[in-house]
Amino acid sequence: MRVALATVAAILFFVSVQLALAEDIRLAPGDNKDNYESADYHTDSLALPQRIGAPADLLSFATRKQTGLPAPQHPANNQPDAQKIALGRKLFFDRRLSRNGTMSCAMCHIPEQGFASNELARSIGFEGRSLKRNAPTILNVGFYQRLFQDAREFTLEQQVWSPLLATNEMNNASIGQVIKIIQSAEDYTGLFERAFKQAPNMQNIGMALAQYERSLVAADSAFDQWLYGGDKSALTDQQIDGYELFIGKAGCVNCHLIGTQTALFTDQRLHSTGLGFQTSLGDSDSPITVQLAPGVFTSMEKARVESVGEKKPNDLGRYEVTLNPADRWKFRTPSLRNVALTAPYMHDGSLPTLASVVKFYKQGGVEHELLSPLIKPLNLDNDEQSALVAFMQSLTGDNVSTLVADAFAANNDRAHNNNKAAINRTAE
Amino acid sequence: MKQFTTHTLPRILAIVSLVWASAAQADETCMSPYMAKIVGQEDVVYVWTLGEEGLGDEQDKLVTIDVNPSSPDYGKVIHTLSVGGRNEAHHSGFTDDRNYLWAGGLDSNKIFIFDVHTDPAKPSLFKTIDNFEQASGGVVGPHTFYALAGKIMVTGLSNSADHGGRTAMVEYSNTGDYVATHWHPTDQDLRGATKSGKYADGYGYDVRALPRRNAMFTSSFTGWTNYMMDFGTMLGDPEAMKRFGNTAIKWNLHTRQPEKIFDMPGAPLEIRCAWQPNHNYCFTTTALTSQIWLMYEDESGEWQAKAVGDIGDPSKVPLPVDISITSDDNGLWVQTFMDGKARYFDVSDPFNPKQTYEKVIGAQLNMISQSWDGKRAYFTSSLLDNWDKKGEADEQFFKAYTWNGKQLELEFMVDFKAEKLGSAHQMRFGAYGLYGLPRPWEKPANASAGKAASTDAAN
Numbered sequence: 001m002r003v004a005l006a007t008v009a010a011i012l013f014f015v016s017v018q019l020a021l022a023e024d025i026r027l028a029p030g031d032n033k034d035n036y037e038s039a040d041y042h043t044d045s046l047a048l049p050q051r052i053g054a055p056a057d058l059l060s061f062a063t064r065k066q067t068g069l070p071a072p073q074h075p076a077n078n079q080p081d082a083q084k085i086a087l088g089r090k091l092f093f094d095r096r097l098s099r100n101g102t103m104s105c106a107m108c109h110i111p112e113q114g115f116a117s118n119e120l121a122r123s124i125g126f127e128g129r130s131l132k133r134n135a136p137t138i139l140n141v142g143f144y145q146r147l148f149q150d151a152r153e154f155t156l157e158q159q160v161w162s163p164l165l166a167t168n169e170m171n172n173a174s175i176g177q178v179i180k181i182i183q184s185a186e187d188y189t190g191l192f193e194r195a196f197k198q199a200p201n202m203q204n205i206g207m208a209l210a211q212y213e214r215s216l217v218a219a220d221s222a223f224d225q226w227l228y229g230g231d232k233s234a235l236t237d238q239q240i241d242g243y244e245l246f247i248g249k250a251g252c253v254n255c256h257l258i259g260t261q262t263a264l265f266t267d268q269r270l271h272s273t274g275l276g277f278q279t280s281l282g283d284s285d286s287p288i289t290v291q292l293a294p295g296v297f298t299s300m301e302k303a304r305v306e307s308v309g310e311k312k313p314n315d316l317g318r319y320e321v322t323l324n325p326a327d328r329w330k331f332r333t334p335s336l337r338n339v340a341l342t343a344p345y346m347h348d349g350s351l352p353t354l355a356s357v358v359k360f361y362k363q364g365g366v367e368h369e370l371l372s373p374l375i376k377p378l379n380l381d382n383d384e385q386s387a388l389v390a391f392m393q394s395l396t397g398d399n400v401s402t403l404v405a406d407a408f409a410a411n412n413d414r415a416h417n418n419n420k421a422a423i424n425r426t427a428e
Numbered sequence: 429m430k431q432f433t434t435h436t437l438p439r440i441l442a443i444v445s446l447v448w449a450s451a452a453q454a455d456e457t458c459m460s461p462y463m464a465k466i467v468g469q470e471d472v473v474y475v476w477t478l479g480e481e482g483l484g485d486e487q488d489k490l491v492t493i494d495v496n497p498s499s500p501d502y503g504k505v506i507h508t509l510s511v512g513g514r515n516e517a518h519h520s521g522f523t524d525d526r527n528y529l530w531a532g533g534l535d536s537n538k539i540f541i542f543d544v545h546t547d548p549a550k551p552s553l554f555k556t557i558d559n560f561e562q563a564s565g566g567v568v569g570p571h572t573f574y575a576l577a578g579k580i581m582v583t584g585l586s587n588s589a590d591h592g593g594r595t596a597m598v599e600y601s602n603t604g605d606y607v608a609t610h611w612h613p614t615d616q617d618l619r620g621a622t623k624s625g626k627y628a629d630g631y632g633y634d635v636r637a638l639p640r641r642n643a644m645f646t647s648s649f650t651g652w653t654n655y656m657m658d659f660g661t662m663l664g665d666p667e668a669m670k671r672f673g674n675t676a677i678k679w680n681l682h683t684r685q686p687e688k689i690f691d692m693p694g695a696p697l698e699i700r701c702a703w704q705p706n707h708n709y710c711f712t713t714t715a716l717t718s719q720i721w722l723m724y725e726d727e728s729g730e731w732q733a734k735a736v737g738d739i740g741d742p743s744k745v746p747l748p749v750d751i752s753i754t755s756d757d758n759g760l761w762v763q764t765f766m767d768g769k770a771r772y773f774d775v776s777d778p779f780n781p782k783q784t785y786e787k788v789i790g791a792q793l794n795m796i797s798q799s800w801d802g803k804r805a806y807f808t809s810s811l812l813d814n815w816d817k818k819g820e821a822d823e824q825f826f827k828a829y830t831w832n833g834k835q836l837e838l839e840f841m842v843d844f845k846a847e848k849l850g851s852a853h854q855m856r857f858g859a860y861g862l863y864g865l866p867r868p869w870e871k872p873a874n875a876s877a878g879k880a881a882s883t884d885a886a887n
Contacts, residue, residue, distance in 0.1 A: 045616065102537070107588075119653055120668045122661070293693035
């Protein structure tokens with residue numbers, strides 16, 4: 001009885017802390033650049049010492065069905081477990097898991113930026129090396145059948161080794177080296193042994209990270225409450241118009257699926273919209289507009305830009321996995337859940353806003369032989385375009401603030417622990 | 429300009445700095461007024477050098493170059509000290525006693541503290557600080573190392589929460605112990621500062637002090653994401669181009685509190701304060717908008733900031749990077765990276781700078797260090813590893829010039845690529861006289877110090 005009461009009290013405490021903090025969380029970069037194009041821009045920056053947050057009950061998110069999404073699925077050998085989630089969460093924020101101690105998963109999948117990166121188009125990793133692609137969100141990543149934008153990976157457990165080893169991401173020297181880093185860090189002592197009954201190894205490192213990622217489920221959005229929860233006031237009229245267009249005239253739902261019980265907003269398949277084609281074969285010699293300060297722009301010759309830079313890399317999408325010419329420029333349909341938080345958009349981050357994405361679809365993508373037949377010029381007036389945008393803004397999960405606050409707390413724990421336990425990298 | 433008057437608080441500081449200033453002729457003019465000075469000719473220049481993939485041992489190193497024309501090794505690299513890794517070597521600065529040179533890595537956040545007093549020709553690694561990010565509470569990118577009395581103020585460029593531009597200054601003791609983190613004011617927490625305009629971005633870059641006015645100034649650049657990114661890629665990324673600092677801040681030197689935030693659009697970088705006791709002003713230049721800005725104390729004792737001139741054609745983005753003020757405050761050297769030019773501005777009227785001279789130093793150009801008498805100026809090429817030019821234009825050099833007031837004359841250069849050293853960045857001067865040591869080549873032949881130095885010189 002006493003235990004039960006204590007549990008209830010603890011849960012109540014948890015809930016109240018989460019509610020209090022979730023309100024304070026800004027789901028956008030703490031360094032606000034809205035309206036930066038304009039000379040009227042003013043800052044609205046947050047103080048980093050106040051990025052504190054509070055731990056959340058991630059196990060419940062990993063197991064509970066949220067309105068609008070199916071119940072989370074977990075592999076038979078990696079069932080949700082609070083200790084494993086906590087361990088994965090610790091690993092996700094650990095900057096020591098990179099060759100020079102500067103990159104954690106969270107440096108590209110930034111919590112308040114939709115667990116993506118709002119501040120640049122294509123990620124950069126180890127020593128500033130460029131990646132070809134925009135960092136996608138980790139929210140709801142457990143619902144994808146295949147991972148990465150070219151669908152080259154199949155489980156989250158395996159996926160983690162790509163960034164850990166990629167020379168332009170975390171660039172660890174070897175799998176063994178990652179394991180050694182963890183083994184020699186005092187603050188990991190006993191954690192793997194308790195969670196997995198094993199010392200850290202290639203498999204359980206992936207399992208722990210995957211457990212954390214699968215707990216980042218974020219649905220029960222205004223849209224979900226409206227369509228599946230029976231709350232007819234949850235969407236504005238404009239958003240309802242947008243929904244009608246989305247499933248009707250604009251044809252978005254052909255790829256970004258909405259079911260009768262749940263909506264993943266993805267068909268899990270790959271299509272070419274023409275963006276990749278454009279980069280590979282389109283005109284790339286015209287001058288570019290460069291912003292120098294709020295309201296201040298200049299035009300720069302391509303040659304001048306290239307004197308100090310590398311060329312934008314081609315991205316042949318799915319073709320790079322299969323080498324089948326029919327797969328050129330195909331990318332997996334991303335879920336649109338929480339899409340309002342994850343600008344800039346598309347595989348290369350080349351479209352800055354949801355409005356620019358809608359405009360892109362309105363013109364029918366980029367015409368080429370492999371363009372998906374489901375994409376064609378759309379007859380959408382300005383109001384209709386705005387309605388589509390407003391609809392996509394209704395897809396933000398109502399617990400995202402709680403997940404972000406939890407992530408802030410994880411990062412603060414990291415700073416505290418790592419200070420006590422620097423990794424021993426002494427010479428042999 | 430307002431005449432210098434002694435207020436209560438700055439009085440003690442003013443006296444201290446005057447004592448030092450009168451103690452000797454200083455070396456380069458960009459140093460802290462708290463610092464011990466070199467008498468006369470500098471003997472060596474320490475070049476904090478970035479390791480380059482595919483070149484030599486591929487890692488960052490401190491390169492020591494003999495620059496004393498009377499030395500048998502004049503013009504030669506006499507010592508190199510590799511530190512491991514490509515840390516994004518950038519700036520360095522001495523402790524006030526000038527015994528140690530602190531050099532930072534903008535990427536790895538390591539700070540290497542070199543002993544330069546035991547043998548100025550052969551610096552040794554005294555200590556490495558490798559918990560800067562954790563100790564400071566999340567500051568990333570140790571940039572400027574600025575000597576205060578018994579302390580080193582380290583400016584950060586970024587943070588480990590989002591690798592953006594919000595950051596802090598981190599204060600250390602001379603022996604490398606963490607003292608405090610001073611966050612730059614943001615809208616959420618102005619920390620008592622006043623916004624004079626629209627911005628409180630919380631960004632940082634350089635720091636300089638004017639002790640007699642109890643004032644400290646900081647400028648603002650960009651976070652890790654941008655300074656580590658391929659430069660061309662960043663220019664083509666509209667999101668990234670929004671992430672530059674647009675502010676400079678006047679701080680209370682004594683209390684370390686920010687007092688006034690100035691709007692200064694387009695990434696103000698290096699700050700150089702005037703030396704003359706009645707010159708209460710500092711210059712800075714904005715990298716992206718190519719303007720010279722003056723922060724000055726007005727008639728009523730209030731600090732103001734004003735754009736006082738353009739550098740080249742701002743629409744072409746010449747990218748002014750390092751600047752250096754002459755010790756009489758009459759001249760300001762401004763280096764523009766994109767066209768490789770050193771430009772001399774007459775700033776005898778600080779409100780009306782006039783460019784009077786320019787010379788192309790190389791295909792790209794960043795840093796300058798000039799002697800106190802202004803007769804010698806040294807230049808290096810590298811800006812940031814991923815911002816430097818690509819291909820042939822990626823010249824990497826150290827060039828020593830003399831300046832007669834009208835012309836720069838090249839005395840010698842060290843080709844950092846041919847010598848397989850890396851990319852040459854910041855320079856600091858060293859001299860035997862500072863530590864009461866004789867110059868080795870002026871000593872009797874049997875002295876051991878002389879022998880060590882000449883053995884060294886063999887490479």
